[in-house]
Amino acid sequence: MKAIVTVTLKRGVLDPQGQAVAGGLKSLGFDEVRGVRVGKHIEVELGGDGAQARERVTEMCKKLLANPVIEDFSVRLEGEGA
Amino acid sequence: MKFGVVVFPGSNCDHDCYYAASHAAGAEACFLWHKDRDLKGSDVIILPGGFSYGDYLRSGAMARFSPIMEEVIAFANRGGPVIGICNGFQILTESGLLPGALMRNKHLKFLCRDVFLRAEQDAGRTPFTRNVEKGRVLRMPIAHNDGCYFAEPHLLDRLEGEGQVIFRYVNAAGEITEIGNPNGSLHAIAGITNEKRNVVGLMPHPDRCAEELLGNHDGALLFQGVVP
Structure with missing residues (x-):
């Protein structure tokens, strides 16, 4: 089974990378861009059934994959709708 | 008095810290390998700068799971003095x-230059700042990519209220300015301590300015302060 973890900076936490990317997009003529947030995409291969895997990966996020002081995370199991 | 300098894969200021402890502070020093669990009788622990574990995932994120860190955490919880410099601060x-x-x-941008710090608390607030009176301005080098200190507003209030902000970035005159705060840290925070005041973390490098021959020995104060 594959779990897909998305880690992003919390809302309200300054994201200078996102701001720089937004500036770059605007300078390329994408004037409609209102904002960009840059995050991380982590794929975890693991055993176990769906519910158990979700619980374990959530635990992994809390302990290592995300820093709860500055980051939010979401977990999606492959095969589930995005 | 013995300093234990933790060596992680990717630490690159471990020898600077060893030198500062043994020469500037005149104490005994030893290296502590990250896979070991033995603090070798150290009285003070230094987490040095560098790029532990290649800064994978987040700076300092992997290092905290090293076997030696379990012992360092227990040592700190018993009240033992611990200082984390740059990557060491991130690990803390x-x-x-x-x-x-x-x-x-x-x-x-990765910033590598001298900055000015102002001591924000009375001397002796932490074991490392016994020789640094409040308001004193020190010059120290920084060398980091991830040094912008962040905490939620309620936590910042608590840090300020409890006197846990040890150093702030200032200009040469000791004033807080936007230019003087190189990395955008909230409240211009360069260094903090914990509630028990035995653990100190700072982004600037006292280890790189602990020798008069190098033109600056402001950093020596922190190493000397912890030696009785």
Whole structure:
């Protein structure tokens, strides 16, 4: 089974990378861009059934994959709708 | 008096810290390998700068799971003095020994230059600042990509209220200015301590300015302060 973890900076936490990317997009003529947030995409291969895997990966996020002081995370199991 | 300098894969200021402890502070010093669990009778622990574990995932995130860190955390919880410099500060926040987090520098650049710090608390507030009176301005080098200190507003209030902000970035005259705060740290925070005041973390490098021959020995004060 594959779990897909998305880690992003919390809302309200300054994201200078996102701001720089937004500036770059605007300078390329994408004037409609209102904002960009840059995050991380982590794929975890693991055993176990769906519910158990979700619980374990959530635990992994809390302990290592995300820093709860500055980051939010979401977990999606492959095969589930995005 | 014995300093234990932890060596992680990717630490690159371990020898500077060893030198500062043994020469500037005139104490005994030893290296502590990250896979070991023995603190070798150290009275003070230094987490040095560098790029532990290649800064994978987040700076300092992997290092905290090293076997030696379990012992360092237990040592700190018993009240033992611990200082984390640069990457060591990042490891201290990631391991929960210090509050908050260190994020990408505001202007996204790796910064390598001298900065000025102002001591924010009375001398003796922490074991490392016994020789640094409140208001004193020190010059120290920084060398980091992720040094922008962040904490939630309620936590910042608590840090300020409890006198846990040890150093702030200032200009040469000791004033807080935007230019004087190189990485965009909230409240211009350069260094903090924990509630028990035995753990200190700072982004600037006292280890790189602990020798008069190098033109600056302001950093020696921190190493000397902890030696009785």
